[in-house]
Amino acid sequence: SAVISQKPSRDICQRGTSLTIQCQVDSQVTMMFWYRQQPGQSLTLIATANQGSEATYESGFVIDKFPISRPNLTFSTLTVSNMSPEDSSIYLCSVEAEYLYPGLEYTDTQYFGPGTRLTVL
Amino acid sequence: AQSVTQLDSHVSVSEGTPVLLRCNYSSSYSPSLFWYVQHPNKGLQLLLKYTSAATLVKGINGFEAEFKKSETSFHLTKPSAHMSDAAEYFCVVSDHWAGGYNKLIFGAGTRLAVHP
Secondary structure, eight states: OOOEEEEOSEEEEOTTOOEEEEEEESSOOSEEEEEEEOTTOOEEEEEEEETTSOOEEOTTOOTTTSOEEEEETTEEEEEEOSOOGGGOEEEEEEEEEEEEETTEEEEEEEEEOOOEEEEEO | OOEEEESOSEEEEETTSOEEEOEEEEOSSOOEEEEEEEOTTSOEEEEEEEOSSOSEEEOGGGOEEEEEGGGTEEEEEESSOOGGGOEEEEEEEEEEOTTSSEEEEEOOOEEEEEEO
């Protein structure tokens, strides 16, 4: 299993500024993922971050807007740059790990962090 | 390309009655399928995962789902709803990317309301 923490848990930012979101995992993982959940919507994958290489971005997301760092196997950051009100969302990170729960055992399953709720004014 | 369709955006049940949340998927091969739950102001929690080992999958908190290939469905059920089950539920399909990881594709979600 994996325990994931994110900072900050929420923030209110002004248009045109940038915010860096941190994701910390309690164990070493190869792949980390960043998702966006717009108000009342489902989750959309922004990018995949593999330690030691450039992040891979999904269609509609670009590095200039959402730069990602992955300096080691337990940590990643996502920056939301030059923010506008349309960036108001919940941003979640996830990792692939073994999932252990009484009676259940899965491999290669994504765990999600608690999310960062961003409001842009 | 993989996709999932959750057939109901909102489901309302009375406490103690059965829950049925419907999900259809589209996949070019045998998929991995998941149900996640998101309680208000909380992160996502995995309820269960289908990986072809058994068509009836049991998960946490009394939930289970049945994989029906002929119907391309993966509906989530629970015999008796509890007030604490009120949440948003996401059906998810895994698109195994050539890069070696499982890209998750989320359905639009079903909001479950449970009434006393």
